[in-house]
Amino acid sequence: MSRSSRICLLPLAALAASAPAQATVYLSIEDAQRAMFGEQAMTARPLTLDAAQMKAIEQASGVPVRGSLLRAWRAADGGWFLLDAVIGKSELITYALGLDTQGRIKQVEVLEYRESHGGEIRYPGWRKQFVDKTVGNELRIGDDIDGISGATLSCEHVTDGIRRLVAAWALVLKPLG
Amino acid sequence: MxxxxxxxxxxxxxxxxxxxxxxxxxLPAAADSRQExxxxxxxxxxxxxxxxxxxxxxLKAEAAATSAATSAQAPAPTQTPASTAAVAAYVDPSTAPTRQDARAAAEHREAFLSGYGEVNYNHYDHDSSRDEATVRRAVFGIGYRFNDSTSLVSEFETENAVVSADDGGEFEVEQFYIDHRYNEHVASRIGLILIPIGYLNTAHEPTRYFGVERNNIETRIIPSTEREGGISLYGRTGYGLSYDLGLTTSFNLANWDFGSAEGAESPLGSIHGELTNSRAADLAQYVSLNYDGIAGLNFGGSVFTGEVGQNQDVGVSASPRFLLWESHARYVHGPLQLQALYAHGGFSDTAALNLANAGALTPIPKAFYGWYAQGAYRVWRSGDYALTPFVRFERYNTGADYANQPAGFGSADRLTETVLTSGASFYLTPNVVLKADYQHYRRASEDNRFNLGLGLQFY
Structure with missing residues (x-):
């Protein structure tokens, strides 16, 4: 490994070290997996998307794809658990999406939320709207997903993220069989 | 390593x-020896x-040997995906930093900018000399994160473009507070804060309401943007109820102008302090509750009250008090948006003051109120473009009851006004909107007008 590439890693190491200590963690990854897939064995299957796949997902969902890593786990029954993060208003929201073997949404869980505002996205009533939606559904605020008055931005950004993940399932995960 | x-x-x-x-x-030395x-x-x-x-x-050779040995020992991924270009590398997703993390971390920055604004044009039916175009407001916000639970939120607003002795503009610090989160359920704001009353007062970016100009109820009855200095405690429960309690500065009755129409346009708005050397002997309190537990539905209400004498000689021995309360509901389902709000305000113990100013243009109202109902339906969308027509019906009275008016020469209670506003919002993106509407006033027909506006928001 060349020295210059190690230098590139320095900011990442610094970021890891300075990771916010007080973010409210509602669920661990394992808890979220258990909530969606019960006691099924979960196998980590992270995928690095290539440029063409990122572009295809972007076109299908209308949402910019900013990272090449798809943080995916495969459930024993063939379903998928996807971990993702979006910006709410100015802070990160970490959430997970559970998909069944047909790509239908099983559940949406919020793992970490850092803002004082907009935490309403954790309300079960809001998250329930996504259940059973899949590729072909609009998955858009103002269409088949209703927003929350006090959490407009958080709702929009999580909904956009889910639309991007569902497109990633159709284009990348589904062909894996 | x-x-x-x-x-x-x-x-x-x-x-x-x-x-x-x-x-x-x-070091100094002889030329020869130095050369040597x-x-x-x-x-x-x-x-x-x-x-x-x-x-x-x-060392390089050693490192190469070590890394070769490590990769030979490394276990193969438990499931090797069959011939797919998707899998370029195996990384443990919970530990490895990625471009996505770097991007997200870059956005997880300490200082952040936001802003909103609107440029409006009004054309009056009956007197085109009143026609006006103005930068209604340009607002820039600066936030700063001190740590993960403590941030500064600030907003600086310029109204009507130019602020000088000869121009009608205003420069305001609209919000300036520290937001601190104690835990999942409780957070607080300290500083110059917005009072969480109704919809518009806390959500007044032009992309978030219909109509070029803000609605009458939430400007005349609720004096948006109503802000005070103080402290609030707020938070939410897990199943849809959120609360906000506050202790703030109050209004100053000594600023009531019996000879100005301002008190009839917006009774509370004519005497709010906006934390500009606000009198602080009497404080106000508020409680606000909202329920969002059912997708698409919001309803709630709030009460805001406090004494307004500020220990000054305002002309009455009693302790005059204001009370403002409202309830609101909104239902959003797909392209449909319905919204309604009722607000009621009043001053108590001002009868003697009104009597002393009998016959004045604007007595202090014992009651003022208003309500509106609004419906909007997005009829078209293509990508980010969207077109949403709306209609809003409003009724309000800013002086429904003037206490203790002497028979014969007192001020009569004001008449209730009815306004019908209909128009449309055309969104270039969800955060940039072009608006057009027509407003019909049943009594003040001289105010009937056609409005055009550009509104935007970024964060």
């Missing part, structure tokens, strides 16, 4: 040698350099 530690230190050695040689060459010494030193340095290069080669 050994390579990691050694490389910088070997570099240091070279640097130290260079520094030493520079230092020694600076220098040659010797250059030789010595060259040898040192050769030694370092050899050391480096050895």
């Amino acid at each position: 050994a390579l990691n530690l050694l490389l910088p230190s070997s570099r240091h050695r070279v640097l130290a040698a260079c520094a030493l040689s520079l230092f020694t060459t600076a 010494q220098l040659e010797q030193k250059v030789d010595a340095l060259a040898k040192q350099l050769e030694a370092l290069q050899a050391e480096l080669r050895a």
